[in-house]
Amino acid sequence: MFKRHKIKFIWIALGGLAIALRQLVGMHPEWIEQYYSRGIFLGVRCLIDYGLAWLPFPLLYIFVPILLIWVGWRMRRFFLTQAPLKEKLVSGGLSLLAFTGGVVFFFMLLWGFNYGRVSVEEMMQLDPHPLDVTALEKELQEETKIIIALRQAIPGAPDTSALTGQNFPSDMEEQLRDAVERQLAFYQYPTLGRVRGRLLYPKGIFLRFSSAGLYFPFTGEGHADAGLHPLQLPAVLAHEMAHGYGFGDEGTCNFWAYLACESIETPVLAYCGHLSHWRTLAVHFRSYKPEEYKRLRETLPAGILADIRAINRNIMEYPDIMPRFREAAYEAYLKSQGISEGIQNYDRVVMLVKAWREFEN
Numbered sequence: 001m002f003k004r005h006k007i008k009f010i011w012i013a014l015g016g017l018a019i020a021l022r023q024l025v026g027m028h029p030e031w032i033e034q035y036y037s038r039g040i041f042l043g044v045r046c047l048i049d050y051g052l053a054w055l056p057f058p059l060l061y062i063f064v065p066i067l068l069i070w071v072g073w074r075m076r077r078f079f080l081t082q083a084p085l086k087e088k089l090v091s092g093g094l095s096l097l098a099f100t101g102g103v104v105f106f107f108m109l110l111w112g113f114n115y116g117r118v119s120v121e122e123m124m125q126l127d128p129h130p131l132d133v134t135a136l137e138k139e140l141q142e143e144t145k146i147i148i149a150l151r152q153a154i155p156g157a158p159d160t161s162a163l164t165g166q167n168f169p170s171d172m173e174e175q176l177r178d179a180v181e182r183q184l185a186f187y188q189y190p191t192l193g194r195v196r197g198r199l200l201y202p203k204g205i206f207l208r209f210s211s212a213g214l215y216f217p218f219t220g221e222g223h224a225d226a227g228l229h230p231l232q233l234p235a236v237l238a239h240e241m242a243h244g245y246g247f248g249d250e251g252t253c254n255f256w257a258y259l260a261c262e263s264i265e266t267p268v269l270a271y272c273g274h275l276s277h278w279r280t281l282a283v284h285f286r287s288y289k290p291e292e293y294k295r296l297r298e299t300l301p302a303g304i305l306a307d308i309r310a311i312n313r314n315i316m317e318y319p320d321i322m323p324r325f326r327e328a329a330y331e332a333y334l335k336s337q338g339i340s341e342g343i344q345n346y347d348r349v350v351m352l353v354k355a356w357r358e359f360e361n
Helices: 006-025 029-049 060-080 085-110 112-116 120-124 133-152 172-186 233-244 250-263 267-288 290-298 302-316 323-336 342-360
Strands: 197-200 213-216 221-225
Touching (some): 006 029, 006 085, 006 112, 029 085, 060 085, 085 112, 120 250, 120 342, 133 267, 133 290, 133 302, 172 197, 172 250, 197 233, 213 233, 233 250, 250 267, 267 290, 267 302, 267 342
Parallel strands (some): 197 221
Antiparallel strands (some): 213 221
16 A cells, blocks of 8 residues: 555655654754755745746746646546545545645745744844834824824825825835845845735735735745725735745734835835834724723824725725634634744734834834
């Protein structure tokens, strides 16, 4: 039996080995940082970015059809094979385990080990801690001042209506990538490669699952839902690019996206990054002091209010499909990668930004 299914057993073993290795080196994040994130992974990045990433469309448009054709071919072969049912079930079961093993192995090799690298706060000597309501309000007020000033600096920005795609530069992806790379390099992280940030169609492909984007390790590209409002795209694309440069933690990628947009010279891109962070802070502050939040929001300029309403209206156009299933599945996935707080990890950016400001000042 082993000889007949030798290849399948090899893939099963490789998947198991990848999981075991992840558990072992997970206890030594400095090993992952030195030998994988700053070593093997950089080679992976170069192979992807200087290999197929030059194509004018997302590699997912090639990967998914090929995968579906292969799966369809394997299923057809399974049903047409003339063999005893027990033998077919054993063979099919081993094939499924081998496929799973292969997925796990390549996921970890191409990107997944980055989940276990040294935390950004340790590398940058930050001291993040939960914000009480007073600190949260102070952060929100500071971000309010920033978004007001940045929106006023946007050339041709309407005073009372929302920004549209016409207000954004045609080279937005390049500017955001450069900004992410500058921030990473400033804090002594390697930036080999050229991570792509793609728009993925059909619209709503992520939004209907309570998500805005995806970094796909098997193609090495970041993606943002094409259905997003233009005001959301800069922060989402920068977040997915940060994944591409070797960061698994969601809060960390939000943090790099914030720093990238905060440093960028194009006012509309900087504004969108700060507006994204403002909305994160606002959600938390509103849960503590809804009346105070309401009063603060009423003081916002008409243009910013129009932007917020436009984002909310756009989100409502893509209602969730199976929200509880998606949340439970993603929660389990994040925890399996060592992120104990699960989906709440996204909001860790609030603590990281506050700690970064304290460190810089």
